Amino acid sequence: MPHSLDCLILGGGIAGLWTLRTLLAEGYDAALVETNALGSRQTIASQGILHAGTKYALTGHAAQASKAASEAAAIWRDCLQSPSEPRTSVRGPALPDLSTTKILSPHTHLFTTPGLPSRLTALAASKALAIGPKKLSPPNRPPPFTAAPPGVDLYQLDEPVLDIPSLLETLAVPVRDRLIHANDVELSWDRLPAGASPSEKCPNRTRKTIAIITTDSGTLALHPRVLICTAGSGNEALLAQLGLAADIPMQRRPLHMTVARFSEPGVSVSPLPPRPTGGGESGGLPLLYAHCISLSDKPRATITTPIDALGRRVWLIGGQLAETGTARSPHDQIAATKAELTKILPWLDLSRLEFTTFRIDRAEGAHPDSRRPDTPVVRCEESVIACWPTKLVLAPLATAEIFTHLRALGITPLPSKDPEASPPALPFAHLPFAISPPGLATPPWDREDTPWT
Numbered sequence: 001m002p003h004s005l006d007c008l009i010l011g012g013g014i015a016g017l018w019t020l021r022t023l024l025a026e027g028y029d030a031a032l033v034e035t036n037a038l039g040s041r042q043t044i045a046s047q048g049i050l051h052a053g054t055k056y057a058l059t060g061h062a063a064q065a066s067k068a069a070s071e072a073a074a075i076w077r078d079c080l081q082s083p084s085e086p087r088t089s090v091r092g093p094a095l096p097d098l099s100t101t102k103i104l105s106p107h108t109h110l111f112t113t114p115g116l117p118s119r120l121t122a123l124a125a126s127k128a129l130a131i132g133p134k135k136l137s138p139p140n141r142p143p144p145f146t147a148a149p150p151g152v153d154l155y156q157l158d159e160p161v162l163d164i165p166s167l168l169e170t171l172a173v174p175v176r177d178r179l180i181h182a183n184d185v186e187l188s189w190d191r192l193p194a195g196a197s198p199s200e201k202c203p204n205r206t207r208k209t210i211a212i213i214t215t216d217s218g219t220l221a222l223h224p225r226v227l228i229c230t231a232g233s234g235n236e237a238l239l240a241q242l243g244l245a246a247d248i249p250m251q252r253r254p255l256h257m258t259v260a261r262f263s264e265p266g267v268s269v270s271p272l273p274p275r276p277t278g279g280g281e282s283g284g285l286p287l288l289y290a291h292c293i294s295l296s297d298k299p300r301a302t303i304t305t306p307i308d309a310l311g312r313r314v315w316l317i318g319g320q321l322a323e324t325g326t327a328r329s330p331h332d333q334i335a336a337t338k339a340e341l342t343k344i345l346p347w348l349d350l351s352r353l354e355f356t357t358f359r360i361d362r363a364e365g366a367h368p369d370s371r372r373p374d375t376p377v378v379r380c381e382e383s384v385i386a387c388w389p390t391k392l393v394l395a396p397l398a399t400a401e402i403f404t405h406l407r408a409l410g411i412t413p414l415p416s417k418d419p420e421a422s423p424p425a426l427p428f429a430h431l432p433f434a435i436s437p438p439g440l441a442t443p444p445w446d447r448e449d450t451p452w453t
């Protein structure tokens, strides 16, 4: 006999976890199934920047992306501050308390290479931007830009950078009883015949959507009123199981990211505080949370500095370098990264760095010309919702859109059988076997089989 619940979420990256937290806070009976570890694809690989729109405004034709990022960044700011602080973002569904998430840096920087004709100055002045970049004159520059040669312009953006493992943990721990680690998910549903009337499309408990969840300890059948697919690139296979892959297409945009760290054992193992403040850089790599701007519409390179499992700083290097590097071998990508670092940070001695690379696809709702969508893509077919947030920062907007679909479908939380129970009792609490939650994903630079050269 399948266990009924309001919403079953498939995929525990940022989109799934944010949605689960919100659904539970709004009184829905919901659970999340993850077939690997939480955040194990894009989210753990992400650079953790809460873009507030300025980067997109550099293109000059991405007003919608800029507006969405700015709106979402305001929601994140509310979540990251103490819950007692007044909320400033537009009212929407309940927000998760993320005040214990580690912030790697309160801001990012934009920097130019010497001789770049600056359109950033005009950008800074633009009233269209919610958060304009502040130009930093040489005496006010933080390391490592204190030693930058003349001609390097530096701007500060109020875009925090999050520690992703800490974010995943903050989101997951309060709802761990609602998380299911599965080895396999098998889906089936009674889809309405083509031409069904709108009233027939309202999903209810008679419409059969069944998810057979195989776990290490047993098999579980769940019957959700609504199925929410937030599995990133895994959405494609899930939607194919339901015959929806063509109705709700997705796209992959590949990246070849590079990671750098100091190779000297004495330097590389020196423990660092888990939450660097962006100030000193005694030992280890300089703290960099910065986009090097070129005349193209994309940053030439974007460098962030996550902390590895041993407390060492590593540089995660993306931007255009990662996009153009998809055709390169790891060896060639490392060579290209070294050459690029020498050009964009010529005043730093980076000769003692060692490198690795990893490949990752950005999974998004399909865009007609395969470009990055400006906003989250959330599509609904009867009782199935598929969601790609497009960016980490846009996850709150993706969840808000899921709620819009739930409302349109007439799905509101069912009254709890036990009014004292909050959140409602687990639908699978009485199973004869225990349900284990998934673990947290390991960042690519912490994996034991990662080759460094």
Ligand SMILES: Cc1cc2nc3c(=O)[nH]c(=O)nc-3n(C[C@H](O)[C@H](O)[C@H](O)COP(=O)(O)OP(=O)(O)OC[C@H]3O[C@@H](n4cnc5c(N)ncnc54)[C@H](O)[C@@H]3O)c2cc1C
Pocket (backbone or CB within 6 Å): 010, 011, 012, 013, 014, 015, 016, 033, 034, 035, 036, 037, 038, 039, 040, 041, 042, 043, 044, 045, 046, 047, 048, 049, 050, 051, 185, 230, 231, 232, 233, 234, 235, 238, 255, 257, 318, 360, 361, 362, 363, 387, 388, 389, 390, 391, 392, 393, 394
């Ligand atoms: C290198 C890189 C850097 C980025 N940097 C930034 C940044 O700085 N700022 C920003 O805003 N955005 C950034 N992004 C984009 C952002 O990371 C993604 O948009 C976001 O993480 C997508 O989250 P998601 O939850 O949709 O997918 P994912 O994080 O990919 O999560 C999907 C989850 O679903 C699980 N899954 C897969 N198949 C199944 C299945 N059949 N059943 C159950 N579970 C399944 C996976 O194991 C995974 O845990 C970056 C992306 C990349 C790749």
